[in-house]
Amino acid sequence: MRVVVMGPSGCGKSTVGRALADALGARFVDGDDLHPSANVEKMAAGVPLTDEDRMPWLATVGAELGSDARIVIACSALRRVYRDAIRESEPRVLFAELTASRDELLRRMGERGPHFMPASLLDSQLATLESLQPDEPGVRIGGLAPADAVAASIAGELTSAQSLR
Template identity: 65%
Template sequence: MTVRIIVMGPSGCGKSTVGLALAESIGARFIDADDLHPITNVDKMAAGIPLDDDDRMPWLGVVGRALQADDRIVIACSALRRIYRDAIRAESSDAFFAELTVDRAALEERMRARTDHFMPAALLDSQLATLESLESDENGIRVEPADVERSVSLIRAAIGDPAA
């Protein structure tokens, strides 16, 4: 069974944690899309400057192509707007999106607690202003993560994994 999943949401929602746990549970490769950003994007965000669409679109093409590199793959990627998800789907039409929904206060707390990430908490509001949740015609699920195991279970059930 081919499985190409994007675990999405704003910074601090748990994309990498849930994505890695999901990949391990289904025997898939895991990629953090942050690792696919060009250094210019990383430098911009580290300086507290939000990315614009000119920054994001080439990166999203790389993310979509990375999905096609394997038949079983999970990528943690913000994919905040519909046009961003469309850019990924242009490269990987079978992409499944799992949106992690976390309230602003929890996101800010998590971002401030991180010391090993280039995305400063000061950019949280720009991320939330950009966020367009999954729409009913998109291939995916919205998950309110209570814990990692529950999130993984809900995503596995949504993709039709018989072991879920």
């Protein structure tokens, strides 16, 4: 099973992704670690990434997904075209979109430790966000419950969805 836990900054991608990887017996990769240094520097300076910045990173995410039969990657994957780019590299991927209100996202971003993604970029992420569409393989789930509970829900939903394929 190859899964991308997706959503805007602060939704819990990394925390839930780790818990989901544990639940599935999979390897976890934080997509932030796959960004080239130029992308990290740009975001740290409060400058949103362009599609030109993102596409090589998304290809790396897709290639990483294809490197293991059981893997979970935390990756924003905010737009359909970004998810399509990941699917070009790894068509067997399933997506788990975490949802939360803007206020909750801001609260979480304020509470986490040092991170290159400033809260000032949240609104640009929310403006970019295109939720999973019915024809995309995956699930949407609220990310407000404890990470283990969210991960268990995702695992159940994805296992059911995969068995219907």
